[in-house]
Amino acid sequence: MYKLTLIIRYLLKRRITHFAVLTVALCVFIVVVVMTVMSGLVGDIKQKNHAFVGDCVVGTKSLVGFPYYEELMATLEQADFVEAVAPVVKNYALLSPVGSDRSRGVEIMGVDPVRQSRTTDFAQALDYRRDDVARAFVPLYDPNTAGCILGVDLAYSRDALGGYSFSAQPARVGLTLTCFPLNARGAPARAGSSEVATRRFYYSDHSQTGLARVDDSMVYIPLDQAQALCMAGALKRVTAVHVKFRSGTSLGQGCDQTRTLWEQFKQSKQGAADSNLLDTVTVESWKEYRRTFVAPLEKEEAMLSVMFGFVGVTTVFIVFVVFYMIISHKTKDIGVLKSVGASEASIMSLFSGFAIVIGVLGAALGVSGALLFLAKINRVENWLYERFNWQLWDRTIYSIGDIPHHVEFSVLAVVVCCAIGACLIGVLVPAYGAARLRPVETLHGTQT
Amino acid sequence: MSKRPVILKAESVHKSYRMGATRVNVLKGADLTVHEGEFVAVIGASGSGKSTFLHILGGLDRPDQGVVSFQDRDLNRMRAWELNRYRNETVGFVFQFYHLLDELNVLENVYLPAMVSRGIPGWLGVRRAAKARARGLLEQLSLCDRARHKPYQLSGGERQRVAIGRALMNEPRLLLADEPTGNLDSATGNGILNVFEQLNGMGQTIVMVTHDERVAQRAGRVITLTDGKVKR
Numbered sequence: 001m002y003k004l005t006l007i008i009r010y011l012l013k014r015r016i017t018h019f020a021v022l023t024v025a026l027c028v029f030i031v032v033v034v035m036t037v038m039s040g041l042v043g044d045i046k047q048k049n050h051a052f053v054g055d056c057v058v059g060t061k062s063l064v065g066f067p068y069y070e071e072l073m074a075t076l077e078q079a080d081f082v083e084a085v086a087p088v089v090k091n092y093a094l095l096s097p098v099g100s101d102r103s104r105g106v107e108i109m110g111v112d113p114v115r116q117s118r119t120t121d122f123a124q125a126l127d128y129r130r131d132d133v134a135r136a137f138v139p140l141y142d143p144n145t146a147g148c149i150l151g152v153d154l155a156y157s158r159d160a161l162g163g164y165s166f167s168a169q170p171a172r173v174g175l176t177l178t179c180f181p182l183n184a185r186g187a188p189a190r191a192g193s194s195e196v197a198t199r200r201f202y203y204s205d206h207s208q209t210g211l212a213r214v215d216d217s218m219v220y221i222p223l224d225q226a227q228a229l230c231m232a233g234a235l236k237r238v239t240a241v242h243v244k245f246r247s248g249t250s251l252g253q254g255c256d257q258t259r260t261l262w263e264q265f266k267q268s269k270q271g272a273a274d275s276n277l278l279d280t281v282t283v284e285s286w287k288e289y290r291r292t293f294v295a296p297l298e299k300e301e302a303m304l305s306v307m308f309g310f311v312g313v314t315t316v317f318i319v320f321v322v323f324y325m326i327i328s329h330k331t332k333d334i335g336v337l338k339s340v341g342a343s344e345a346s347i348m349s350l351f352s353g354f355a356i357v358i359g360v361l362g363a364a365l366g367v368s369g370a371l372l373f374l375a376k377i378n379r380v381e382n383w384l385y386e387r388f389n390w391q392l393w394d395r396t397i398y399s400i401g402d403i404p405h406h407v408e409f410s411v412l413a414v415v416v417c418c419a420i421g422a423c424l425i426g427v428l429v430p431a432y433g434a435a436r437l438r439p440v441e442t443l444h445g446t447q448t
Numbered sequence: 449m450s451k452r453p454v455i456l457k458a459e460s461v462h463k464s465y466r467m468g469a470t471r472v473n474v475l476k477g478a479d480l481t482v483h484e485g486e487f488v489a490v491i492g493a494s495g496s497g498k499s500t501f502l503h504i505l506g507g508l509d510r511p512d513q514g515v516v517s518f519q520d521r522d523l524n525r526m527r528a529w530e531l532n533r534y535r536n537e538t539v540g541f542v543f544q545f546y547h548l549l550d551e552l553n554v555l556e557n558v559y560l561p562a563m564v565s566r567g568i569p570g571w572l573g574v575r576r577a578a579k580a581r582a583r584g585l586l587e588q589l590s591l592c593d594r595a596r597h598k599p600y601q602l603s604g605g606e607r608q609r610v611a612i613g614r615a616l617m618n619e620p621r622l623l624l625a626d627e628p629t630g631n632l633d634s635a636t637g638n639g640i641l642n643v644f645e646q647l648n649g650m651g652q653t654i655v656m657v658t659h660d661e662r663v664a665q666r667a668g669r670v671i672t673l674t675d676g677k678v679k680r
Contacts, residue, residue, distance in 0.1 A: 001571035002563035009551035336547045339508060340561040340614070341536020343529065440500070440509045443543055 024362025032370035040404020051121035059240025067235035084118035089226035098174030110226020147204025149220035189232030319426025335442030344435040351431035359423030374405040461514035476676030489667030498657035540615030544627035548599040558582040605636035625656040
């Protein structure tokens with residue numbers, strides 16, 4: 001009982017303990033805020049990448065593509081773990097407004113809007129045709145023209161807060177896409193009188209995936225138009241088939257099963273025309289397919305965790321120093337306690353308990369501060385922008401809306417446990433030293 | 449020789465300390481026998497090993513050689529927990545510099561030994577009785593009105609009386625006092641010695657070390673520690 005009494009008194013009376021609590025609180029605050037924002041951003045990017053490609057991609061990096069995709073899709077659709085599949089043609093093109101001699105390089109993606117919406121979040125990314133995705137490539141102003149969907153940053157500029165000023169109706173804008181069609185051998189194919197194929201489209205909608213690179217350079221066109229624009233040859237080809245698994249199917253399991261089906265399919269096509277193109281096809285989960293975008297962020301997150309490991313070490317050291325100072329000032333108390341029968345274990349548990357209380361209080365304070373700050377983080381950022389014209393993430397550059405502020409309970413639990421653990425580690429050496437102090441040394445000749 | 453039973457016996461106690469490169473032999477075979485209810489003063493010059501001897505008698509330190517037994521139980525053979533219990537229940541210490549805990553008030557300092565020996569449930573069971581005993585001791589020591597004060601608010605004599613109250617809290621069989629008047633003026637020191645005499649009158653066994661012969665004369669028996677040995 002004396003331990004509890006002394007812990008409370010030390011806590012209330014000793015100013016240095018307030019600094020220890022403050023140190024722990026600050027460390028916890030920083031870790032919770034940064035981890036929440038960082039893991040929120042990483043989670044957001046992952047979710048958007050997942051939504052963009054579906055669960056699994058059977059595809060090739062080659063722009064030539066691969067044939068027999070319709071049979072492949074039929075095979076996949078019969079599998080009980082597959083919910084939907086969508087064929088995709090990806091390529092590069094020059095985009096220029098009709099009547100203008102200026103052009104820019106873009107990526108083009110030929111899709112079947114209905115299939116693509118069943119497999120990915122394609123429809124949710126649209127604005128005007130979100131609820132009528134079958135007519136996504138039909139401009140509202142002229143149903144008889146061929147439409148295209150522009151990545152939102154190709155069509156609009158973001159304001160400083162990351163918003164867009166969309167018009168109620170898509171503007172009538174004619175666009176020309178120019179591409180080099182490739183034959184099945186990967187050679188440029190002559191399209192009419194030229195080696196380049198040019199087609200005119202009209203802006204029918206825009207797509208906001210939240211992925212900066214996609215929204216800034218992607219133009220979606222109907223699958224058949226993309227095939228005609230980018231590919232030549234007797235057999236229709238695609239560069240990828242996106243697959244969505246039924247709920248309950250794990251990513252690993254679904255990809256393995258897809259891989260098996262693909263191998264069987266490839267075997268069945270041995271000797272068929274252009275079957276060599278099937279050799280370039282791989283089956284990848286969305287994480288593997290988008291790893292160039294996701295992996296660096298995951299790496300940064302891991303590096304951040306390591307850096308916070310150093311913060312933890314600093315906390316341990318600070319707690320060590322604080323306790324070393326407290327115990328240096330309390331040697332007389334330790335001698336007195338031993339003279340009235342306190343054991344070494346009891347002295348050790350007194351200071352360990354003290355450390356736990358400091359850890360718990362510091363963590364509680366840090367977590368409360370962090371939750372409060374995170375709840376207001378977007379308001380704080382807006383205020384900073386309005387007052388000082390300064391933004392943490394410039395929305396004209398970074399494709400994020402609000403700063404993530406959803407706190408994961410598991411992150412909180414880990415941080416709190418680490419804070420208390422750091423305090424306990426920090427106190428171990430001083431507490432052990434205190435427990436081993438010989439009362440004779442501490443009581444002899446020290447004046448109260 | 450007293451006919452009362454022997455309560456504490458020290459035989460040929462040796463103790464040395466290392467001070468830098470040299471080893472200082474403080475006690476070189478000190479003997480002492482204390483009977484129940486005795487008030488013994490151990491007198492000696494500064495640095496003669498009086499405090500060391502007292503700490504060994506109280507189980508705060510262990511001798512290099514020799515035997516210290518309390519009621520025929522060898523302190524050297526006691527386990528750590530038994531020695532803790534001995535210091536908590538059997539012995540009460542009074543130090544020259546009082547050694548009160550600054551964070552606790554007077555009442556809490558007095559009942560500290562009762563708290564140390566118990567966990568929270570055990571303490572809750574005896575809390576009222578322990579507080580009542582602590583208040584009784586403070587009354588006996590004329591410190592009732594100081595119960596809520598902090599040690600720094602008290603005079604030297606008052607602090608020493610609080611230290612005596614703490615030493616008596618668990619009704620120890622043996623009270624060990626290390627220069628209890630060494631830090632007090634003569635009038636205040638006299639008051640402390642009066643308290644000791646009263647306690648001894650009520651049957652309390654006391655061993656007090658001092659360098660002051662006038663203080664030592666207040667005890668029932670005086671022994672002298674010279675050159676690490678008790679001079680008879």
